Amino acid sequence: MRTFEFSRAADVGQAIALHARSPDTVFLAGGTTLLDLMKLDVMQPAHLVDIHKLKLDQIDVQSDGRVRIGAMVSNTDLARHAHIQQHYPALSQALLSGASTQLRNKATTAGNVMQRVRCGYFRDGISPCNKRVPGSGCAAIDGLNRNVHAVLGGSKDCIAAHPSDMCVAMIAIGATIHAQGARGVRDIPFADFHLLPGDTPWKEHALATDEMITHITLDAPMPGSRSAYLKLRDRGSYQFALASSAVIVARDGNDIRDIRIALGGVSTKPWRARDAEAMLRGKPLSAALIRDAAAASMAGAQSYGQNGFKILLGQQAVARNLSRLVA
């Protein structure tokens, strides 16, 4: 690991001021992504601003039903919060499906949103990788791309899947990211936060360099809904999703009154399947409809060789999750 300057911020204002001191500064939250990548020499910040002591560790249920989550709330505390477990089960389940107990205890809400991809060529520090070294190429497109590479949202320059489970549940629920920087505060809709790789895969999110995430607000729960997260992977724990889905559904008798479907593991950003939702909304449920909607949720998917099986696995993640919820 290279040498770096270390500062600890006492409040958000000081964190932003410390961050402004040098262009090569990054925030340190739980450190579970950042320190790994520094040890691998993939990230080489000159200055770390430790924000883990900031008083951004509250979960507040607001009078309009929305829930405001501080950036520093740990993945464990969010998953185990009674209101989240009762009203946002898909979010609690998604969090608990990720990493390990020890990692979830350290990992923060903002750090989870900002985590980097798990592509081996990104992390090995030597292979061609446009995300790590712009213009160097993408070793994954014709290489090893079975596990952590996307069939949706990729480009000729990058196909790395977004690794977060939590973000899949959040994009299904609907959320707003609150950012603060030298020029003030602003809100970013969750669906607009993560960027498709396009021809600039090193640009991963909508945050400006001087901004930090202070909170995330979840939309109010869908009235009368049930929700669940289903993660499909090679082994039952401590592994990233090959394909996952978050489904939230509300019914009137046998009709689907409202539905949200999101996918993970198969896409370069947390993926909302709006066409599949539209196909289901207002319709009476049937096995054939679920099958058609599951196929629609993967519309436009492209195989890059080894990861082609994810096109069917993504459909399975949606169909099985929805079928279980409405059984």
Ligand SMILES: Cc1cc2nc3c(=O)[nH]c(=O)nc-3n(C[C@H](O)[C@H](O)[C@H](O)COP(=O)(O)OP(=O)(O)OC[C@H]3O[C@@H](n4cnc5c(N)ncnc54)[C@H](O)[C@@H]3O)c2cc1C
């Ligand atoms: C072995 C292993 C297995 C894992 N398995 C899973 C899994 O199955 N599913 C899953 O979803 N995740 C998994 N993870 C990833 C884990 O969830 C993330 O590492 C974690 O959520 C990152 O949070 P952190 O607080 O530690 O972030 P850090 O490592 O501290 O930071 C990560 C990035 O976010 C930036 N950052 C942090 N806070 C802020 C802020 N407030 N504003 C702006 N930028 C900020 C940092 O500068 C850094 O670039 C795994 C990680 C490991 C190491």
Ligand code: SF4
């Ligand atoms: S998929 Fe993306 S992260 Fe992986 S090698 Fe290609 S450019 Fe790099």
